[in-house]
Amino acid sequence: MPVSSFDITRVIRPNILRLEPYRCARDDFSEGVLLDANENSYGAAYKSNISCDNGQICVEPQADRLQLHRYPDPKGYEVKQRILKLRPSVAGVDNVFLGVGSDEIIDLIVRITCQPGRDSILITPPTYGMYKVVASINDVGIVKVPLVVEDGAFQLDVDAVIAAATGDSSVKVIWLCSPGNPTGTILREADVRQVLDSGFGGVVVVDEAYVDFVRPERGESYARLVAEYPGLFVMQTMSKSFGLAGIRLGVGIGGREIVSYLNRAKAPYSVSSLTLDVAKHALSDEGIQKMRSVVNSLQAQRDEYLIPKLLQLPRVGAILGGNDGNFVLCRFVDSNGNASNEIAKRVYTEMAQNRGLVVRYRGSDYGCEGCLRITVGTADENKMVIETLRNVLSEEED
Numbered sequence: 567m568p569v570s571s572f573d574i575t576r577v578i579r580p581n582i583l584r585l586e587p588y589r590c591a592r593d594d595f596s597e598g599v600l601l602d603a604n605e606n607s608y609g610a611a612y613k614s615n616i617s618c619d620n621g622q623i624c625v626e627p628q629a630d631r632l633q634l635h636r637y638p639d640p641k642g643y644e645v646k647q648r649i650l651k652l653r654p655s656v657a658g659v660d661n662v663f664l665g666v667g668s669d670e671i672i673d674l675i676v677r678i679t680c681q682p683g684r685d686s687i688l689i690t691p692p693t694y695g696m697y698k699v700v701a702s703i704n705d706v707g708i709v710k711v712p713l714v715v716e717d718g719a720f721q722l723d724v725d726a727v728i729a730a731a732t733g734d735s736s737v738k739v740i741w742l743c744s745p746g747n748p749t750g751t752i753l754r755e756a757d758v759r760q761v762l763d764s765g766f767g768g769v770v771v772v773d774e775a776y777v778d779f780v781r782p783e784r785g786e787s788y789a790r791l792v793a794e795y796p797g798l799f800v801m802q803t804m805s806k807s808f809g810l811a812g813i814r815l816g817v818g819i820g821g822r823e824i825v826s827y828l829n830r831a832k833a834p835y836s837v838s839s840l841t842l843d844v845a846k847h848a849l850s851d852e853g854i855q856k857m858r859s860v861v862n863s864l865q866a867q868r869d870e871y872l873i874p875k876l877l878q879l880p881r882v883g884a885i886l887g888g889n890d891g892n893f894v895l896c897r898f899v900d901s902n903g904n905a906s907n908e909i910a911k912r913v914y915t916e917m918a919q920n921r922g923l924v925v926r927y928r929g930s931d932y933g934c935e936g937c938l939r940i941t942v943g944t945a946d947e948n949k950m951v952i953e954t955l956r957n958v959l960s961e962e963e964d
């Protein structure tokens with residue numbers, strides 16, 4: 567579609583376009599004697615003496631420092647500013663949305679765009695399971711256009727995606743995942759651009775939960791295309807490269823209009839002060855440096871240890887996909903070299919039940935027959951994976 571013809575009013579549900587958003591107390595004033603939000607001026611009942619300032623434990627009561635008796639900043643302004651430092655191609659804080667993990671953002675995107683019982687989303691299996699679950703919860707249809715899976719390529723079937731999306735007016739969102747889960751593969755830029763240029767009038771989401779694990783020579787974040795395509799929305803998360811799955815902070819990057827409708831629809835205080843504080847520290851210069859050094863170690867473990875060692879094991883037929891994430895998709899084969907769900911399942915069950923090692927069975931996903939998805943762990947954990955698999959597979963051979 568010519569970029570200028572993207573029309574947000576045709577994408578957002580009419581009730582959301584009309585929505586008079588809840589105006590919370592902190593939208594008006596945030597300084598002075600604050601007696602406007604029915605908070606407890608006497609302070610928090612719980613006071614921890616642990617503060618995570620500069621990663622040091624100090625005696626300043628966290629509840630006081632974080633003013634936990636107050637509602638959090640509904641806009642998460644400081645965290646958004648730090649996101650701009652991390653992703654310099656993003657124009658401003660109005661292009662950034664914060665949610666309770668990417669999972670909340672997935673739900674909000676569906677809720678602001680898709681009318682229950684009428685509209686649908688397009689997904690490209692094999693892909694992250696939450697898109698489907700969220701669509702089902704919201705009574706929204708699911709159009710599936712599988713990835714090209716031959717030889718573990720896991721790339722878009724571009725023509726089929728465009729035909730399905732433009733030929734069905736119920737499709738409001740195309741959901742892409744890059745690097746994909748469970749495919750571990752970054753999508754080709756030419757393909758993503760073709761979808762964005764196709765004339766599809768809805769939102770194209772690119773879920774980049776694993777983007778920091780991609781080696782630069784293989785590709786980079788699509789956040790830089792947001793300025794060019796107002797219908798593009800990129801999702802990232804603090805759960806993976808920053809190692810902060812517990813704080814639940816997802817980051818959306820998109821045109822100001824989409825972001826503003828998401829802000830209208832979200833609960834004003836959904837992201838907590840604790841989450842914002844931890845994210846702010848993690849997104850400091852030191853935090854980002856630490857994240858990058860962890861990513862380097864993880865990439866080395868993935869590419870120089872785990873993958874070559876897995877490929878030496880009996881019954882391991884291939885590692886599928888581009889290995890752009892913090893996991894590998896390992897295919898198990900029978901004695902004829904055919905992908906075997908039976909072997910994958912047996913190995914998975916034996917390891918989880920009897921050897922204290924839990925990975926994920928993915929053999930039922932489209933194009934992933936015989937596959938287990940193994941998260942790249944620490945050096946010791948990866949050694950355990952190889953040793954345990956070697957033992958379990960040698961018993962298979964007997």
Ligand SMILES: Cc1ncc(COP(=O)(O)O)c(C=O)c1O
Nearest residue numbers: 667668669694747775803805816
């Ligand atoms: C592709 C993808 N998107 C999103 C998520 C969820 O991220 P969050 O922890 O931010 O909700 C995951 C988690 O595994 C994922 O694999």
